[in-house]
Amino acid sequence: MGRITLDKVRKTFGDVEVIPPLDLTIEDGEFVVFVGPSGCGKSTLLRLIAGLEDVTSGQIRIDRQDATDLPPAKRGLAMVFQSYALYPHMSVRKNIAFPMKMAGLPQDEQDRRIEAAAKALNLTDYLDRKPGQLSGGQRQRVAIGRAIVREPAAFLFDEPLSNLDAALRVGMRLEISELHKRLATTMIYVTHDQVEAMTMADKIVVLRAGHIEQVGSPLELYNRPRNVFVAGFIGSPKMNLISGAEAEKHGAVTIGIRPEHLGISTESGLWKGVIGVSEHLGSDTFFHVTVEGLGEPLTVRASGEVSLKYGDIVWLTPNEVNLHRFNAEGLRIA
Numbered sequence: 001m002g003r004i005t006l007d008k009v010r011k012t013f014g015d016v017e018v019i020p021p022l023d024l025t026i027e028d029g030e031f032v033v034f035v036g037p038s039g040c041g042k043s044t045l046l047r048l049i050a051g052l053e054d055v056t057s058g059q060i061r062i063d064r065q066d067a068t069d070l071p072p073a074k075r076g077l078a079m080v081f082q083s084y085a086l087y088p089h090m091s092v093r094k095n096i097a098f099p100m101k102m103a104g105l106p107q108d109e110q111d112r113r114i115e116a117a118a119k120a121l122n123l124t125d126y127l128d129r130k131p132g133q134l135s136g137g138q139r140q141r142v143a144i145g146r147a148i149v150r151e152p153a154a155f156l157f158d159e160p161l162s163n164l165d166a167a168l169r170v171g172m173r174l175e176i177s178e179l180h181k182r183l184a185t186t187m188i189y190v191t192h193d194q195v196e197a198m199t200m201a202d203k204i205v206v207l208r209a210g211h212i213e214q215v216g217s218p219l220e221l222y223n224r225p226r227n228v229f230v231a232g233f234i235g236s237p238k239m240n241l242i243s244g245a246e247a248e249k250h251g252a253v254t255i256g257i258r259p260e261h262l263g264i265s266t267e268s269g270l271w272k273g274v275i276g277v278s279e280h281l282g283s284d285t286f287f288h289v290t291v292e293g294l295g296e297p298l299t300v301r302a303s304g305e306v307s308l309k310y311g312d313i314v315w316l317t318p319n320e321v322n323l324h325r326f327n328a329e330g331l332r333i334a
């Protein structure tokens, strides 16, 4: 079981309040992703849950038990860090066994868990190797294996894949998602990666300066961001945000339109603009189009390869039903 409840959890370092009182419930078996700008308190929040930092005030409950003052080892959680620090002189088997050895588990139980974890993580053939003889992805799997054998109530991941190259990240992302499906154990996962957040999460928590801006499923956040901050943060490339006279025409202080919801034509449309940089990805093309009076260039996503070039005059038309409207406080209107 792994239901985690934060009740008015607050954290200060000296006189700096990093996390103002915060409430959050993570359901048993949920995959929750924390996102937010650098320094917003994602790691701090994870460390508070793990017990690696003391809360300044408030309560943390794990499966209804008050865990606020429990030491990390008594919380039944396992943390996997970005720098996974394996013991270089120990074999993979010994690295994975380490936490069980510390806990004094019987040898046959240790062996059973090691075999199961190695099988789940495709490490069976590597158990006798040293970490130095493994690839980055294999090493990260050993670190996860070391967490699995503890049979934790929840896994806490702090940017576990950010040291891996792009291809390995994709592979490990799928492996962790699959592991979650199989184990059905609560996972809390911190990432900077939009694709990881969108594809892995049951629930995304968007943080800003230690404060929760929105909690919801990836598509809820994508389709109905509750404020300008979430609108601009979730999605890559970013949502186009437009203020001023054009927004007022739509009864808003700011309007938002995602790159895929802007039509582009050489013949007619609502806004006339000039193409700047184009990014050709093969599957899609992103055009950066400057429209006079609308501020920053707008990003437009066209499907496939579109033969428009730098300096071409184009017309853009937002898809009205996909327009996001925000008031003077930056909050979503309807």
Ligand SMILES: Nc1ncnc2c1ncn2[C@@H]1O[C@H](COP(=O)(O)OP(=O)(O)OP(=O)(O)O)[C@@H](O)[C@H]1O
Binding pocket: 013, 018, 036, 037, 038, 039, 040, 041, 042, 043, 044, 045
């Ligand atoms: N031990 C500490 N003492 C003082 N300030 C700290 C301490 N640890 C973190 N902070 C501050 O708390 C804030 C939140 O830090 P935290 O590491 O949680 O951010 P983060 O969201 O994980 O950022 P990143 O995305 O860069 O990893 C930062 O302003 C940081 O400087």
Ligand SMILES: [Mg+2]
Binding pocket: 042, 043, 044
């Ligand atoms: Mg961090």
